Amino acid sequence: MGKATGFMEYTREKTKERNPITRINDWKEYSAPLSDVALKKQGARCMDCGTPFCHMGMELEGATTGCPINNLIPEWNDLVYHGRWKEALDRLLKTNNFPEFTGRVCPAPCEGSCTLAINDPAVAIKSIERTIIDKGFENGWITPRIPTKRTGKKIAVIGSGPAGLASADQLNQVGHLVTVYERADRPGGLLMYGIPNMKLEKEVVKRRISLLTQEGINFVPNTEVGKDITAEELRKNYDAVILCTGAQKQRDLEIEGRQAKGIHFAMDYLTTTTKSLLDSNFRDKHFINTEGKDVIVIGGGDTGADCVATALRQKCNSVIQFGKHPQLPTSRTPDNLWPAFPNVFTLDYAYEEANAKFGEDPRQYSIQTKKIVADENGEVKELHTIQMEKYKGEDGRYYFKEIPGTEKVWPAQHVFIAIGFEGTEQSLLNQFAVETNNNRVKATYGEYKTNVEGVFAAGDARRGQSLIVWAINEGREAAREVDRYLMGSTLLP
Template sequence: MGKPTGFMEYDRKLSKGLAPLERIKNFNEFHIPLSKEEQKIQGARCMDCGVPFCQSGVILNGMTSGCPLNNLVPEWNDLLYNGNMNQALKRLFKTNNFPEFTGRVCPAPCEPACTCNVATSPVSIKENELSIIENGYKSGFVTPQPPKVRTGKKVAVIGSGPSGLAAADQLNKRGHQVTVFERSDRIGGLLMYGIPNMKLEKDIIERRVEIMKEEGVTFITGADVGKNYKASDIKKEFDSVILACGASNPRDIKAPGREAKGIYFAVDFLKGVTKSLLDSDFNDNACVNTKGKNVVVIGGGDTGNDCVGTSIRQGAKSVLQIEMMPKPLENRTEDNPWPEWPKVLKTDYGQEEAIAVFGHDPRVYESTVKEFIADKDGNLTKVKIVKLCSKYNAEAKRFVMEEVPGSEYVVEADYVFIAAGFLGTEEYIAKAFNVELNARTNVATKEGNYQTSTEKVFVTGDMHRGQSLVVWAIREGREVAQEVDEHLMGYSNL
């Protein structure tokens, strides 16, 4: 623990973000970290709670509670408070390969599960974690550690998102020779192209990848396995293969007029913007530009919010975000008790910026798109929206969202970005390795295992469990590495 009475003596304090109207001027990260002394005080707030729910990583009522990585939160909070930063980093690396990623983009299910929530506000676990790893880089604690002995075994990892990188990192440390195949031109998967720069600047990813290269991991970009690389050749060359390609099949909106020009999947929009930023600082004009345009975002989650923040930075004329579900309450209800994930209203950075720019929250709830309307040239001009209400469906034996008759209205729209989630594995990669899919179109395995239906081919991350959190991806990457290691060596010390 930190200081026994710290949670009573000190208030929760977070890093300051630049004001919305200031930070939308560029695509840079915008949080200013606390000083080292201020962060130590935040470590002191970690109480001797006896049962640290923060590190439990369990599913309660269908939602994650606590850290799926089982991070040793009380231990490194105590070490942070006492100024033992090197030891804090070592404890952090025991469970988390990439705290510089999770400390920026994880939604931090550890914090709602913190016992301090019972009487006060939670420990700032996420920012404490980030301070430990960034101090580690600054102080020279984070250096390449290539394995001293090689096993002679070769492993291919297909996909370089957080799960694939975690698996590669673990197996390389074990002494196996690991090659990571990535179809994009840069390493990182959704970390690189699915998360905007203002949440995760890409030199943070490149910094980690360079260390992994120095440790002996081989990275091949532009390798679209199943298309320009044959899966059969990879299976012949490598002793084991790990599929870590994500749940990259986006859910579509099948409304009339869907063929109109100006409708994009959110992940394609975000990738184009980030790639143009990295390639030329937008000088190549290679991405969708919403400057002076009316934007409609379909989806109320993190990706939808990223589309809002990105559109505002480009100078959109208006931004509307459509959410099917009712507006959440501002406080927990009795049927959503601690330490469950709180189903409460969250106003994220993009919505904050929309409020600052346009004077109102961009979100409309209990709504969906009924029709996309185009001009004679096929260009999107308007979107017809209909209100929804929750009704009990006796046949389905559950509540469903149904249209409210006569509630349709039309809004101007030059661009629509669909951020309605993902359906599962892309078909061509599954066919390339001849792996079976389950009913949710994720790659099928036995419960608690990562071996696919194809010999020596394993699966991990979103491709295995469906769209999920970065911490679940890293956990699965670590677990599949252990299973592959046992497959190759007959035992594992990972």
């Protein structure tokens, strides 16, 4: 612990963000790192707890608490305070394969369980993490780590999201020959197409893919298992297969008028927008354009927020986001005690932008869409809603009921459904004949084995829709189990 009184002397400094009105005119990242001087002070705020809850990595009260990949946070905080950036990078890379991703898009459950956060704002862990890895690339500290020996064992990884990349990285480093199959035209999975450019610029993703390729991993894009190559071929040609396909089956909204034109799944909107941006800077027009339109996003999560931010950059006429839950409180409630993730009100980047553009937060709370109405051409023109009241039943569970007299009609020419994911797509799982449970691959956490010999599963395909840090956690652990399966023992963590 470099400065024993640092947490009393320095206040938390928020990551720098570009002006909201300025940044909605481009697709560059909205945030920027703090200065070295500022980050040294942020590192000094770390208390070097005897029991550092920040890297405990578990689920508490239905949410992630602490870092699932068990980052050695107090150690690299202290190294940053002392200006020993390269050593901080070495400590960071011991547990995290891709800090450049988590440092940008992870919701930072580590900060929610920071001991300092009991009474004061948490240590700026995420900002420090991002800067450590960015400095690593900028200073040439990160170079290809090419294995000196190969085992001759061949492994196929299906899906190139964070779980697939983490497992591929780990297995390649112990000398196995790894091939990653991706059905999209660019590797990266949701990192490439599901997360908008303003949160994660794609040069960051491509840089990592390039590095992994130099290290010996073979990426095969534009290849859909079951269509371009069969599961039988993969099992025949590889010693092991890992399913890291994600939870891509989007949950639909089954209400009157759903068939109207102009209603899209959120992920389709985000994917086509990013692909068009990368392919042609939107010149190909192969995207859903909301310019001059009234936009409604149904679903109150991060994917919905990304839709809000995307519509703003397309110069929509208005944008509203519907959420079924009440507005969160500004501070922890008695049933949401530390170190559980703080369920408190925050102003995410998209909402800050909408507020700057239109003068109000775009979120509408405790609202339910009753029906969708189309015009004479079948195009969506309005949504009918009613306010809901959340209450606790006699059984202790929470329920919702409609509030009479709160009906309202909202104009809309584009509607995006962002109410989550049901699980992974069944066609591929049927190809491998793996057992499933609630649209997820049935494989025990920590073991990752399916019912099919030599076939493993990790990430959202196994656990359901979750965080990037859980995907990396499972990718790393699945790699360990595959290595053990192939070699009889393993040195992987």
